[in-house]
Amino acid sequence: MNVIEVKNLSKTFKVKIKEKGLKGSLKSIFKQKYKTIDAVKDISFEVEKGEIIAFIGPNGAGKSTTIKMLTGILYADEGSIEVLKINPTKERKRLAYEIGTVFGQKEQLWMHLTPYDNFKFFSAIYDIPEQVAEKRIEKLKILFELNDFIDTPVRNLSLGQRIRCEIVASLIHEPKVLFLDEPTIGLDPVVKENIRTLIKRMNKELKTTIFLTSHDVGDIEKLCKRVIIINHGRIVLDDSMENLKYHYLNKKIIEVKMKEKVNLDDEEGITILKDKGYNLKIEVDTQYKNVADVIKLLDPDKIIDINISNIPLENIISAIYKNEDK
Amino acid sequence: MRKYLYIFKSNLMTNLQYIGNITIGFITYFVVIFIFANLWKYIYSDQSKLINGYSMEQMIWYVILTEILWYATSGRKLCNKISDDVKSGNIAYNLNKPYNYIGYALFSHMGEAILRGFLYTIAGVVIGLFLLGPIENFDLIALPFIILSSILATVINVILVICIGLTSFWVEDSGPFYWIYSKLILVFGTMFPIEYFKGIIEVILKYSPVYVTTYGPAKLLVDFSYQSVINIFLAQLIYLFIAVLISLLIYRKGVRQINVNGG
Structure with a gap:
């Protein structure tokens, strides 16, 4: 139910507008201008x-x-x-x-x-x-x-x-x-x-x-x-x-600690967020590459520690806001 | 009605925390009464004389009560509050509550006004007895009429001030309107009884808010008669009806203009 x-x-507001400076203030006494805002x-x-x-x-x-x-x-x-x-x-x-x-x-x-x-x-x-x-x-x-x-x-x-x-x-x-x-x-x-x-x-x-x-x-x-x-x-x-x-942005964050350096440049669907030599933070777009493939690329034998997480909700929401602004 | 009594009670309880602040106002009240007492003593060089039907004692007691009504109403504070509520958009938050805003503002302010009126009455009676002694020929039977008339006077005054505050829906600042209104009440209502004014001014004052907000109760205090009771209460009830009607009309018209800031 x-x-x-x-x-x-729908709701619109009428907002008073005034030209800048003293001249604008004097003008607004005689002629008031408004603009409409679609709230x-x-x-x-x-x-x-x-x-x-x-x-x-x-x-x-x-x-x-x-x-x-x-x-x-x-x-x-x-x-x-x-x-x-x-x-x-x-x-x-x-x-x-x-x-x-x-x-x-x-x-x-x-x-x-x-x-x-x-x-x-x-x-x-x-x-x-x-x-x-x-x-x-x-x-x-x-x-x-x-x-x-x-x-x-x-x-x-x-x-x-x-x-x-x-x-x-x-x-x-x-x-x-x-x-x-x-x-x-x-x-x-x-x-x-x-x-x-x-x-x-x-x-x-x-x-x-x-x-x-x-x-x-x-x-x-x-x-x-x-x-x-x-x-x-x-x-x-x-x-x-x-x-x-889980679906809107189809992205995962992988943080790994490696035994030796790996190069993931130019890999489709992978964005390096942080690269501190043996420590990597990467963003995986699962539309192009799934997480298992990324782990294979990293070589599981060389991984000391790994953490896979979702994109923080805050980032997803910010991305939606920004996307709309464009 | 229970909800409005609760609004009244809640503001009364709030103001009970400020008794100290209210009593500080006694200083200016005492100064005003002292000045007027001396002024009238000077004017009434022959103290047994009557001027426009009033003795010196009656004139000072008149001012004692009208000033109590003035301080009890505390109109400037109310006008500023209503005006701020309108300008800031706060008034809108009362719209989704199951009460009428005018009723809310009236009963809320009366919670304060009644307390102030009570405290100022004690101060007024003390200073009156100290300066003049008891009112001549005062009959206790007049007391309930004086109290009721004073309450009605304050209610009418409060509603009229609310109306002035609500003009903020259309004008940037309702302060100048309140200034004019308050000075009219102060000059024509608190200092002299209407009989002191002659010709057209006396006629106008008899139909003005002065008659019902200050003159009426003070007249019953210093010159009680059942004819005055009938005249004053009738005028107060008519004024009350009209004031309520006007305030509701202004509110209804104004509230349609509300633009509350979004977020």
């Missing part, structure tokens, strides 16, 4: 119930604009959106009861209140009866391990603790879809890992569909089974993580 259906969605151009996709989907792209690609249209913050110029069969533009308030949002760069908690008071506040906002709210707070407190700081004012919490509370606040009304816009921004690796584990646990236990945007490849790799890449307002890839990782 689809919980999000987007068809031919989102004719995108279509669906998200199934219970999925954790990564919606990624470089800065200015149209990710946040899309999320804002999906959550009813911005109006679409063209196309249609249905989130849980609700049109976000026409029934924004009704949709608000069904979805949760966490914008990593925009806090929604009251900084001087404790997380507990904040959760009570959000319960009231979503018309949740007192007793039900208490039960949910207790459940989420355990799930997100908030016990140690649930009575500490938010302003005194660390960023990681605050983000956990932000997520809990957005889950208090048990939304069916949770939109996470860069939830791990600014967090250290340990806290990031912790947040990812909690998000995964939440998805498993509460069956919440998660729509995630992030610049952190770790978030995407560890949480998502499907990825949509958007660039210049268009969807450039909509595929499973498996396909993206």
